[in-house]
Amino acid sequence: MRTAVTALIVTSGETPYLAATLLAVSRQTLAPRDVFVIDVSSSGVAHRSGTKVLKTPGVPNLGEALRQATAQPDFPTPPPGQPHALWILHDDSAPAPTCLAEQLKVLESDSAIKVVGAKQRLWDKANQIVEVGIHATRSGRRLQEMDTGEVDQGQYDGRGDVLAVGTAGMLVDWDTFRRLDGFDPHLGPFGDGLEFSRRVRLAGYRVMVAPHAVVYHKMAGYFGLRGPDGGRPARSARSFDPTGRDADANGKLEPNPKRSFAARRTAQLHNWMVAAPWWQFIFLPLAVLVLGALRVLWRIITKEPKLAAGELKSTLVTVFRPFAAWQSRLRRARQSKISPRTLRPLQAKSSQIRQAKTTARRVAKDQRRPQIPDGVARRNFYTEKSLDRTLVWSVAAALILVALVGWRFAIGGVSGGALANLPASNRDFWNDLISGWIPAGLGYGSTVGATDPLGLEVASLGQVAGLVGIKGAVVLAVLLFVTLPLAWLSAWWASGVLTDSRTLRALAALSWILSPNLLVSMGLGQLPVWILAVSVPLFVGSLARGTGMPVTRTVMGEIEPVTVSVHSAAIIQVGIAALTGFLTVSASVIMVIPVVLLVGLAMLKGVANPLYAGAQAETRASTFSRIPARLRLKAVHALIVLSPAVLLALPTAMLTVSSPAQWSLWLSSLSVPLPVSMPNWWDLLTAWPLDVAATALPIALPGWQILAFLPLGLLLLTVVVGVIIPGRSTGAHWSLLFALGGVVTAWLASSTPVSVSGADAVCAWGGPGLAVFHAGLITSALFSMGRLELTMPVEIANWSNRSAKAVVAAALLIPVLGATPVLVNQFAAPADSGFNALKTFREASLPATVAQGQSSPRHLRALNLEVASAPHQSTLVTASLWRDWRDTTFEASPYLKLKNYRNVTGSRTPDAADAVLQTTVAAVLGGSTPKLGEQLAQLNVNFIIVPPSRDAATTALVNTLDSAAPLERITTTEAGTVWRLADSATASLARIAPAQWKGGHPSWPTGEVKAQALNVRGGKARVPEGPAGRLLALSERADSSFTVRFNGKIIDPVETGQWNALYQLPPSSGTVTITYAYLPHQLWGAVLLVSLLIALAAALPLRRVSEVRL
Incomplete structure (x- = not known):
C-alpha cells in the first residue's frame, strides 16, 4: 500500500521565503496528500489554494509547534492500517521537484527505515552543497564535512545510513513519530533533528538520507536572518550595528552565523548531557561549567566578545536547567531497545573535528592572503621582503655586538650610576605588591601610586628570574644589552607606516638608536629612557596601524609599478598600542600627555591614508566604495588604548591635586639621584640631556662636539624646511608640535630639582622629553620626505629620484658619525668617560x-x-x-x-x-x-x-x-x-615587652626591661606566654591599614601617638598574624589589571594578523 504523505511547513508569519517554498511543494512530481502551513506567529499568513493553515501562536520551538498542530481537529487522522508519513519543511527550505518522490522511495524500500532526510544545498547558490546527513560526536559536536563553497558533483550520492538528518526536509513515519513523542521540547531551532534521529536509531530503526532528494535551504536561523519570533527581522534588528558592518549596500542584514551561536551551543550542550553515559552525567554539569569558563576566556583572548557572551549564556542555561536534560534522558532510556554503543560506527570522532577545524583555518588563511597576479611584481615583492629581513637582522646582530663590547664590564651584572638595583628574590615582594606597602626605609603605605610602576615591572621580572637563580643585576645587564637592537627593530617597524623606502627607514631607525639621549642614558643608567627607546616607536606604529593604515610597498611589475599593501588586524594593533602605551607611561608619567593627544588625534582627525591620492582616479570610474582620505581610530579602540595609560597616571594626578607642591612628580622618573651638568638650549635642541661642553672624555676626538651636534642639527634643519614648503599633509606640522612640547618638557625637567644626593640637589632627567622631541622630528621628516618619491622603482626612476636616493643613502653615515665620540670612549675607556657611570656589579x-x-x-x-x-x-x-x-x-x-x-x-x-x-x-x-x-x-x-x-x-x-x-x-x-x-x-620587625600603664596609656620599656624579638615568617610569629598588659611593637611606620590578629582574633592598636603601632597582647601563648592591605591601592590595581588583560587579549595574534591587497 502506498504511503500517504502530509506536508507540514512551519513558518512565523509571512516570511520572505514562504511563498517560494509553497511553490516548490506544489510542483512536486509526487504531490503530498495534504499540505498544512503551521503558523507560530500572531500576525497570521495568507490562505493559499491547496493549503490549510494551523495556528500555534507563541510556541517556543518546532517540536511544540508540531505537537499542537497535529492535535488540532483540522489535522486529519490517518485510517488504521494505512502507512502515513510526515514531510517536515521549514519556511526557508524549498524542495526540488523530485525531492518527495526520492525520499518516499527510500522510506518504502525497507520497513526498518523510519526517517529519511534530503541533501541540502544553499538557497542562493543552488550548486553548493551544505549537508548530506549529520555526522556528529556523542557530545553533539557536528563535523563539517563540506568545504565552504563546495559544489555538488555527486560526490556524496553513495550515502545511505547516517547518524541523523536535519528537520528541514525530514520525511518521518507518522506512527514512529507519535510513538517516540516527537522532537525534544527543550530543543529548537537547532539540535532537534540530531536528538530525534538518535532516539529513532536506539529504538531499533534506521535513519537514511536520500542523496538524490534535494532541498534548497536558506538557513535563515543559522545565519541570524530571523527576528526574535523566528520570522522577518525587525527594523531595529536589521540596523543594530551602527558601523554598517552587518548590512550590505542596500541596507539588508548580512548573513552572520555568529548571531545564532548561543542557541547552537546551548543545543549542543543539551545533546551532550542527554547522550552521555550515566557515570559521566553525574560530573558533566561541573565539567560544562569549567569548560564554559575556559571557552569564555578563549573567546575574549581571540577577540570575539559576542561569542564570549554566547558561551556564557549557553553554559549557564545548560548548568542551571538540569531537569530538562534529565527528562530527555528518561525519555531516551524508556524508548531505547538497543545499546548506545551501536551508534559508534556512525558517530564522528573528536580527532576528525580537530582535523576539520585545522583544515578550515588553513584554507581561510590562504584565502585571506591572495597571490599577486603579476608574476614579476610578485617576485620583486618577495625579493624586497627578503632584503628587508636580511638588513634588519644583520643590523640587530651588529648592535648586540656593539652593546656587548661597549658595556663588556656588565656581562656578569651591572649597577651604579642612576640605575636602581632590583630587590632580592623573596615572597614578601609579591605580598607588598598586592597590599600596597612600600618596604623602603621605615615603610610607606596608604598612598596609591607611591611606588614607581616601572620599578615594580622590572622588580617583578627580577623576582621571576630569581626563581631560576638569575640575579637582578644580570637582568639589568640583559636589558642594557638588548636596548639597542630592540630599539632598532621597533623604529624600523614603526617607520614602515610612513614610507616603504628601505634607505629612509634605515636612516630613521639609525637616527633613533644612535641618539645622544639614548646613548648617554644607557651609560648613566637612566633605565626609563631605555624603555622609551623601544616603547615609543611601537606605540606610534601600532596606533597608526590600529586605524587601518596599511604598510605599502611599490614594486616594478611586468609593465608598470604595482603597489602592494599589507593590512594588519586593527584589534591586534590596538592591543599592542595599549600595552606599549602603558609601558611608555610607566617609564615617565608625563608621557601620558602625548599618549592621550596622539590617541585623540587618531580618533578625531585621523591618519592620512597614503593610498588615497593614487586610488581616486580608479574609484571614480568603478562601482567600488571610495577609499577614505583619512583613517580614524574607533572610539572603543581608543578606550582600550587609553585605559591602562590613564589609570597608571591617575594616582599622580590625584597626589598633585591634593598637594600642589608635589607637581614635580610629573617630571621625575625611576632613578638613583645622580648629579649631572645642566644642559643649555642648544644641547637640548640636539638631543643631549647634559652639558656637552662640561663633559670630560678620555679620548677627545678633534672637533667631537661638532660631530655630536651634527645629526640632530641637520635633522632639525630638514624638519624646518619640510614644514615651510607647502604640502598636502599636515602630519609634519603636528609632529613638529609634539617635538617642541618634548623639548620644553626636557628643559623643565632638567631645571627642576626632585631629589638630593649628599649636599647636592638633583634635577629630573630630561631624557623622556627628549625622546618625544626626537620621535617628533623623525616623524615630521618622514612626512616631508614623502614628496621625494623615494619609493619609485629604479627601473622607471628619473634622475631627480635617483639623486634623492643617493643623498639619503649618504645620509646614513651622519648618525654614525654623530655617535662616534660616545662609542669610541665607551669602547676604549668606559670607566673614565663622562658618558658612563655604570660599573660591574659586585x-x-x-x-x-x-x-x-x-x-x-x-x-x-x-x-x-x-x-x-x-x-x-x-x-x-x-x-x-x-x-x-x-x-x-x-x-x-x-x-x-x-x-x-x-x-x-x-x-x-x-x-x-x-x-x-x-x-x-x-x-x-x-x-x-x-x-x-x-x-x-x-x-x-x-x-x-x-x-x-x-x-x-x-x-x-x-x-x-x-x-x-x-x-x-x-x-x-x-x-x-x-x-x-x-x-x-x-632587634626585630616585631617585638614584645611588658609595659607600664598609667591613666590607660602604656609606656614602651626603654630602661632595664628589654624587649623580646620575634621571628616573623610569612607574616606570622609565635608568641610565648607573658605578663598581662604586654605590648607588641612593629618596626614599621604606623598605618591604619595594618591588621594584627592573635590566634585569629583582630587586635586594635593602642593609641600612643608614636611613629609605630603598639598592640596589647593577652598573657597566653599563641600566633600573631600581621597583614597589610590598603583597599584603594588594591581596587586601583584590580581595575588596572583588568584593562591590561583586555589589552593583552586584544594584542595576542590568535586570529587574522594581516592580509595582502593590491
Whole structure:
C-alpha cells in the first residue's frame, strides 16, 4: 500500500521565503496528500489554494509547534492500517521537484527505515552543497564535512545510513513519530533533528538520507536572518550595528552565523548531557561549567566578545536547567531497545573535528592572503621582503655586538650610576605588591601610586628570574644589552607606516638608536629612557596601524609599478598600542600627555591614508566604495588604548591635586639621584640631556662636539624646511608640535630639582622629553620626505629620484658619525668617560653578614651613614636605611625621592617616623648614650655601615662608632666598615615587652626591661606566654591599614601617638598574624589589571594578523 504523505511547513508569519517554498511543494512530481502551513506567529499568513493553515501562536520551538498542530481537529487522522508519513519543511527550505518522490522511495524500500532526510544545498547558490546527513560526536559536536563553497558533483550520492538528518526536509513515519513523542521540547531551532534521529536509531530503526532528494535551504536561523519570533527581522534588528558592518549596500542584514551561536551551543550542550553515559552525567554539569569558563576566556583572548557572551549564556542555561536534560534522558532510556554503543560506527570522532577545524583555518588563511597576479611584481615583492629581513637582522646582530663590547664590564651584572638595583628574590615582594606597602626605609603605605610602576615591572621580572637563580643585576645587564637592537627593530617597524623606502627607514631607525639621549642614558643608567627607546616607536606604529593604515610597498611589475599593501588586524594593533602605551607611561608619567593627544588625534582627525591620492582616479570610474582620505581610530579602540595609560597616571594626578607642591612628580622618573651638568638650549635642541661642553672624555676626538651636534642639527634643519614648503599633509606640522612640547618638557625637567644626593640637589632627567622631541622630528621628516618619491622603482626612476636616493643613502653615515665620540670612549675607556657611570656589579657591595640578617626571620635593617662636604658647614652626614640591596627600585621611586628632598630642604615637615630616624642618627653621631641600643632596636637597625673614605670626617665618625658601647665592629669590606648591636637579640620587625600603664596609656620599656624579638615568617610569629598588659611593637611606620590578629582574633592598636603601632597582647601563648592591605591601592590595581588583560587579549595574534591587497 502506498504511503500517504502530509506536508507540514512551519513558518512565523509571512516570511520572505514562504511563498517560494509553497511553490516548490506544489510542483512536486509526487504531490503530498495534504499540505498544512503551521503558523507560530500572531500576525497570521495568507490562505493559499491547496493549503490549510494551523495556528500555534507563541510556541517556543518546532517540536511544540508540531505537537499542537497535529492535535488540532483540522489535522486529519490517518485510517488504521494505512502507512502515513510526515514531510517536515521549514519556511526557508524549498524542495526540488523530485525531492518527495526520492525520499518516499527510500522510506518504502525497507520497513526498518523510519526517517529519511534530503541533501541540502544553499538557497542562493543552488550548486553548493551544505549537508548530506549529520555526522556528529556523542557530545553533539557536528563535523563539517563540506568545504565552504563546495559544489555538488555527486560526490556524496553513495550515502545511505547516517547518524541523523536535519528537520528541514525530514520525511518521518507518522506512527514512529507519535510513538517516540516527537522532537525534544527543550530543543529548537537547532539540535532537534540530531536528538530525534538518535532516539529513532536506539529504538531499533534506521535513519537514511536520500542523496538524490534535494532541498534548497536558506538557513535563515543559522545565519541570524530571523527576528526574535523566528520570522522577518525587525527594523531595529536589521540596523543594530551602527558601523554598517552587518548590512550590505542596500541596507539588508548580512548573513552572520555568529548571531545564532548561543542557541547552537546551548543545543549542543543539551545533546551532550542527554547522550552521555550515566557515570559521566553525574560530573558533566561541573565539567560544562569549567569548560564554559575556559571557552569564555578563549573567546575574549581571540577577540570575539559576542561569542564570549554566547558561551556564557549557553553554559549557564545548560548548568542551571538540569531537569530538562534529565527528562530527555528518561525519555531516551524508556524508548531505547538497543545499546548506545551501536551508534559508534556512525558517530564522528573528536580527532576528525580537530582535523576539520585545522583544515578550515588553513584554507581561510590562504584565502585571506591572495597571490599577486603579476608574476614579476610578485617576485620583486618577495625579493624586497627578503632584503628587508636580511638588513634588519644583520643590523640587530651588529648592535648586540656593539652593546656587548661597549658595556663588556656588565656581562656578569651591572649597577651604579642612576640605575636602581632590583630587590632580592623573596615572597614578601609579591605580598607588598598586592597590599600596597612600600618596604623602603621605615615603610610607606596608604598612598596609591607611591611606588614607581616601572620599578615594580622590572622588580617583578627580577623576582621571576630569581626563581631560576638569575640575579637582578644580570637582568639589568640583559636589558642594557638588548636596548639597542630592540630599539632598532621597533623604529624600523614603526617607520614602515610612513614610507616603504628601505634607505629612509634605515636612516630613521639609525637616527633613533644612535641618539645622544639614548646613548648617554644607557651609560648613566637612566633605565626609563631605555624603555622609551623601544616603547615609543611601537606605540606610534601600532596606533597608526590600529586605524587601518596599511604598510605599502611599490614594486616594478611586468609593465608598470604595482603597489602592494599589507593590512594588519586593527584589534591586534590596538592591543599592542595599549600595552606599549602603558609601558611608555610607566617609564615617565608625563608621557601620558602625548599618549592621550596622539590617541585623540587618531580618533578625531585621523591618519592620512597614503593610498588615497593614487586610488581616486580608479574609484571614480568603478562601482567600488571610495577609499577614505583619512583613517580614524574607533572610539572603543581608543578606550582600550587609553585605559591602562590613564589609570597608571591617575594616582599622580590625584597626589598633585591634593598637594600642589608635589607637581614635580610629573617630571621625575625611576632613578638613583645622580648629579649631572645642566644642559643649555642648544644641547637640548640636539638631543643631549647634559652639558656637552662640561663633559670630560678620555679620548677627545678633534672637533667631537661638532660631530655630536651634527645629526640632530641637520635633522632639525630638514624638519624646518619640510614644514615651510607647502604640502598636502599636515602630519609634519603636528609632529613638529609634539617635538617642541618634548623639548620644553626636557628643559623643565632638567631645571627642576626632585631629589638630593649628599649636599647636592638633583634635577629630573630630561631624557623622556627628549625622546618625544626626537620621535617628533623623525616623524615630521618622514612626512616631508614623502614628496621625494623615494619609493619609485629604479627601473622607471628619473634622475631627480635617483639623486634623492643617493643623498639619503649618504645620509646614513651622519648618525654614525654623530655617535662616534660616545662609542669610541665607551669602547676604549668606559670607566673614565663622562658618558658612563655604570660599573660591574659586585656581591661585596652588601656585606654577607648584613645580607644574612636582612633575609632572616627578624628582617634586620642596616643604617648607612655617608659623610659628604656641604656648604656653610664642615660635614654633612646622609643617613639611609637598607632593607635589601642599597638603592633599590623602591628607594628610587619619584615619590620617595621627592619626599626626602622636601625633608632636607625644609619644604615639608617630617612626620613622626622621619623625626625618630633623625633623632636616632643624631644619637649615633653623638657616640655612646644610655638609650642608643633601644633607639636602634626600635627601628629594627642591627647594623651600621660607613662607606670607605680617607677624609678626616669619615675617620672621626668611625672612631665615634668604635667607642659607642652598644656597638661592636664586625668587619671591613668594600662596602665599608660594619658595626652591629652588641645585644643583637633585641632587634626585630616585631617585638614584645611588658609595659607600664598609667591613666590607660602604656609606656614602651626603654630602661632595664628589654624587649623580646620575634621571628616573623610569612607574616606570622609565635608568641610565648607573658605578663598581662604586654605590648607588641612593629618596626614599621604606623598605618591604619595594618591588621594584627592573635590566634585569629583582630587586635586594635593602642593609641600612643608614636611613629609605630603598639598592640596589647593577652598573657597566653599563641600566633600573631600581621597583614597589610590598603583597599584603594588594591581596587586601583584590580581595575588596572583588568584593562591590561583586555589589552593583552586584544594584542595576542590568535586570529587574522594581516592580509595582502593590491
